Amino acid sequence: MDSLFGNVGRLIARLQQPASCEPPTPNDLTALRETLRPGDVLLVEGKGRISGSIKYLTQSAWLHSALYVGRIAGAETEREPHVLIEANIDEGVVSAPLSKYLHCRTRICRPVGLTQADCETVCRYASERIGLGYDFKNVIDLMRYLLPGPVTQRWRRRTIALGSGDASRIICSSLIAQAFDAVRYPILPEIKRVEGQTGRREVAEIRHSSFYAPRDFDISPYFMVVKPTLARGFNYKDMRWADLAQIHSAQVTLAPEIKGERDKAASTPEFPGFATLAA
Numbered sequence: 001m002d003s004l005f006g007n008v009g010r011l012i013a014r015l016q017q018p019a020s021c022e023p024p025t026p027n028d029l030t031a032l033r034e035t036l037r038p039g040d041v042l043l044v045e046g047k048g049r050i051s052g053s054i055k056y057l058t059q060s061a062w063l064h065s066a067l068y069v070g071r072i073a074g075a076e077t078e079r080e081p082h083v084l085i086e087a088n089i090d091e092g093v094v095s096a097p098l099s100k101y102l103h104c105r106t107r108i109c110r111p112v113g114l115t116q117a118d119c120e121t122v123c124r125y126a127s128e129r130i131g132l133g134y135d136f137k138n139v140i141d142l143m144r145y146l147l148p149g150p151v152t153q154r155w156r157r158r159t160i161a162l163g164s165g166d167a168s169r170i171i172c173s174s175l176i177a178q179a180f181d182a183v184r185y186p187i188l189p190e191i192k193r194v195e196g197q198t199g200r201r202e203v204a205e206i207r208h209s210s211f212y213a214p215r216d217f218d219i220s221p222y223f224m225v226v227k228p229t230l231a232r233g234f235n236y237k238d239m240r241w242a243d244l245a246q247i248h249s250a251q252v253t254l255a256p257e258i259k260g261e262r263d264k265a266a267s268t269p270e271f272p273g274f275a276t277l278a279a
Contacts, residue, residue, distance in 0.1 A: 028228070029098065029099055029102050031228035031229065031232060032098060032102075032106070032108075032228055033098060034228070034231075034232060035108060035226060035228040035231045035232065036068045036083075036098070036108060037068065037110065038068060038069055038070045038119055038120075038123050039067075039068070039069075039110070039111055039114055039119040039122055039123065040067075040068040040108050040109065040110050040111075040226070041065055041066070041067060041068075041108070041109040041110075041111075041176055041217045041223065042065065042066045042067075042068055042084065042101065042106055042107075042108060042109075043062035043064070043065050043106060043107040043108075043109060043214050043215075043217060043218060044062065044063065044064040044065070044066070044101050044104050044105075044106055044214075045061045045062060045063065045104060045105040045106070046061065046062075046063030046064065060213070060214070060215030060218065060219075061105070062107065062214040062215050062218055063214060064086070064172055064214055065086070065172045065173050065176055065214040065217060066084040066085065066086035066096065066101075066172065066176075067084065067085045067086070067122070067123070067126045067175070067176050067179065068083055068084055069083065069084070069085055069123035069126060069127060070083055070123070071083055072095050072127065075095045076097070077096075077097045080097040080098075080099055081097065082095035082096055082097050083095075083096075083097065083098050084096045084097070084098065084100070085123075085126040085127055085129075085130065085175070086172055086175075087132070087134055087170055087171055087172040087174075087175045088134065088172070089134050089136075090134075091134070092131065092132055092133045092134045092169075093126075093129045093130050093131060093132040093133075093134075093170065093175060094130060095127075095130060107218060107225060108225065108226040108227070108228070109217040109218055109220070109223040109224070109225060109226075110223060110224045110225075110226050111180070111185055111222065111223055112222060112223070112224050114183075114185060118183040118185065121182055121183050122179045122180055122182065122183060122185070123179075125178065125179040125182045126175060126176065126179045129170065129175060132168055132169060132170055132175075133166075133168055133169045133170075134169060134170070134171065135166065135169035135170050135171050135174070135210075136169075138169070138170070138171045138174065138210050141210070142171070142210070142211070142213060171210075172214065173209075173212040173213050173214050173216065173217075174209040174210050174212055175209075176212075176217070177207075177209040177212040177216075178209045181206055181209060184206075185222070186204060186220075186222045187207075187212065187216055187217065187220050187222065187223070188207060188212075188216050188219070188220050189204035189205055189206055189207060190204070190205045190206075190207055191203070191204055191205075192205055
């Protein structure tokens, strides 16, 4: 059975290879580096051949997630330090440099109010999982779980966890969910009403980490979406618009003979109003 899930997982990995390397507007590595903080979740848009189907199931463009932990001592690629912890289908849990996702559409989701001590715990938890394998069964179960239909609904009600149940295997979103669960930071907890001495009250219950998908960090009310363009200071007056640039260029490169005729007409007494207009 493990061999079957392994073969299916490897097939998904091949199909998920990017169909095109360059999106229309690649991220600015400098902007990402200056904006990201330890504890931030970096969501990555899927560009693979089956991404459309997975996007339909998850109702989200974000198909991968990584945790930003800051510089990892002794880990670098071509002199660039590794700053991300992630779980990949073809590698398992590894560290990675930020430039890996320079040419991908990304989103930064930041936990609000996370203390320094808890942030260090979250980052350490993820770092200590480097070397774990990828849980192919979890990703397949998650796709079944998200699939609409009466059969899936019945299976969903009976399910308390997804995946192989092997602690040495994990998927990207589950890894990050477990790291935040370690400090009781909420992502999308189940809210239940219980009876107490003072009446009914709401309490949060941790969801099993195997149920999380990358999109959950985006829709979580406890994570703030941070956009590098705005975080670095944005002024719409500084925008360079193509149509205005063309008009400005046309005015600057006016032919000398046309400019001479315009100046002559502007100084002609017969057309006193034109001088004001030309000015």
